[in-house]
Amino acid sequence: MSSALASLGPGVVFARDFRIVRALAEGGMGAVYVAEQLSSGKLRALKVLNPDLVADPYSREQFSLEARIGGQIGSGHVVEVIAAGVDEETEIPYLAMELLEGEDLADLLHRRGRLPTHEALEIFEQLGDALAAAHRAGVIHRDLKPRNIFVARSKLRGMPFVVKVLDFGISKLITHNATSVTVTRQLGSPLFMAPEQARSGAKLRRSTDVWPMGLLAYLLLTGRHYWRSVEGEGVSLNALLMEIAVHPIDPPGLRVMEQGLDPGLLPAGFDEWFLRCVERDPERRFADAGEASEALRSVLRKRHASMMESEPTVVRVLPGMATSGAFPIAPSGPRARVETPVSQPVSTPWSVTQNPSAASAVIGPPPSGSSAAVAAGSSKRRWPVAALGGLALLVVAAAVLALRRGDPPSASTGQRRYAEPSAADAAAEAAPGQPAPVEVVVVQQTVDAGAATDEGATEQSEPAAPPAHVVRRATGRITVGADPPRCEVSVDGRVVGRSPVFNRVVSAGEHRVRCRRPDGRVMQRVVRVPGGRETEVIFPAE
Known part of the structure; x- marks a missing residue:
């Protein structure tokens, strides 16, 4: 460092208007200081040319060019130059620029x-x-x-x-x-x-x-x-x-x-x-x-x-819930029910899903009352229906899950697109000793065992497995900001991070967005998210 730059210590007034606070950075072209501008009372970044380069016309031109360019570009993404000149005492050129906070x-x-x-x-x-x-x-x-x-x-x-x-x-x-x-x-x-x-x-x-x-x-x-x-x-x-x-x-x-x-x-x-x-x-x-x-x-x-x-609706099922006749699925999206024969648990197909290395089950929401219809059917044909249906659905599940594992992260969120688990899911996952939840894709149609059969069909005839398809749901995105930032953001009661939260994928429809500030104050809004679009939620300073 030259003697001229070394003399610019804290408290020194430079160019009559800038009191040096501290050194900020130093390079081959010169040095940058945090300085108080006396005429405005604001802190500035004061950039001064290396005195050894003052006599070099090229260096002086490059230094002064920076002041002209900022005004010429006129962009908020270029550092604003507030003042430029030459210190009369040292003859060192300088630029006074906005002081940035960050890295x-x-x-x-x-x-x-x-x-x-x-x-x-x-x-x-x-x-x-x-x-x-x-x-x-x-x-x-x-x-x-x-x-x-x-x-x-x-x-x-x-x-x-x-x-x-x-x-x-x-x-x-x-x-x-x-x-x-x-x-x-x-x-x-x-x-x-x-x-x-x-x-x-x-x-x-x-x-x-x-x-x-x-x-x-x-x-x-x-x-x-x-x-x-x-x-x-x-x-x-x-x-x-x-x-x-x-x-x-x-x-x-x-x-x-x-x-x-x-x-x-x-x-x-x-x-x-x-x-x-x-x-x-x-x-x-x-x-x-x-x-x-x-x-x-x-x-x-x-x-x-x-x-x-191509985004499917995904729900989460706890394997321990599978042996009941009709059990609820944690509401991560549309509610669905899984129907099995009331008098006989479907043990063989479900035992596959409890193996961590096996595929998850694909389960379909039945029409209202289909559980009773299945239970009323002959015991001789209840099991073939459940077994074939379960096997077919497991095959579909394996294919769907294989495709989902290869699904790359979203460019807008950087996350794989799984539906968000509900608070009930989180509580179930947190319970010690409980098996991990299984992700399943909701498919439609179940076999109505009480439906009429073709003429000549016997009671022991085995109906074909039902066709299955993925139920698709429109999704949108939520971006949440706050002033000041770093508030705890939750969507529909689930904490998703600290603001800013960018491009959070959610189902289309109404969502409750809450911002909990570091001082404990809470702000909340209910917003409607259109399918295929981004909705911004900004919590202003109070």
Whole structure:
């Protein structure tokens, strides 16, 4: 640190209007301090240029460019510059910017590891909005990396965080008559740097920023870097540059499996989107950040729509309830009843479901009164009906559950789409010594043993197993925010997390949403959630 910067200790007044509170960060270009602006009484982030670079015209230009760019872009995702100038006493240029509360993406990922899918996508969407605004203003960032992406606490109600793109000091402005700029210095971080940035004299364009967008999206969704050469210890810069410039770029789905991660972390269609972002030929990438962001949104919309169309209603059954003649299912969705012969428990088919390695049962809600009809039938034909029906339903259950196990996490929630268990379920699961609940899919139709038979049929004839099909129920999503955040959120009496809660999948219809604040105060609303749509619930400050 130079002597001039070393003298900026707590209490020192800089440029007549800023009293230094503490040092915040230091880098090659200069240092950042928390300072009180005397004219407004507010805390600011005071960025000063390294005195050793003051005499360098290029460094001074890059420093002052950051002040101009913020106003030119006009986005809430770019740090606001409040004042800029030169300190008369030291002749050091400075920028006074809004002071952000939060942490950069590198620290966030280091602290928390891989983020929930919905949160990762929200961060990326805001990043895309920031870059799209910059590209519309003719600005190329050139150094996108986790350290330059700041996840700040939002000052807006209902918005838990806001992404700010930092360090536009090495950005380049594109004039209205040009579509690219020429590289005169190698700028950018190698892990996220487009290949053309390593070539002196190469043309940079808006698609230069699209390259790191693909790599950042992979990092956000998986918590891991894409490049093989950075795995393990002793990372070689030459090996990394060779991989970026020469080696084949494999689909992300393959890299996820190589890294031992769940392929479901990546939404369907992500491979194609990513590979277009990291085309080595800039002309073959998305033209700019806006096009890249919209393409990923389209991928996510299509995936979510297909998942909403195919979502079954699921209920949960406790195996211990299976031996009664007619038992209730915990109400996680439409109520259903399972009918078995009253005088004889169906022991053989159900014993399969009590084996943890076996498939769960598929049980159908019968018409009203069918239990009596079954009980009134001949004892000689009661058992074939139950046995064949149970066997057929078990086969359907195995197929349905096999398909459900392969169902990837939702792009909007990052969770597999099982219906939420009720409070009764939770209590039953918590009881010591009780078997784990079995998930079943509600199917329709049961055999009416008292129905008329074809002429000539004997009493011992065995009716065919009933057809079964999955009952489908419309679903929607709830997003819950609160000011201040971190209130305990419950939906229909079940705690689902602390605000913000994003894209919670629920059945279409009315739901009771409650927010319990840290001080114990409770706010509650009843909202109607349309099928296939998202409903936002915001609890404002009182």
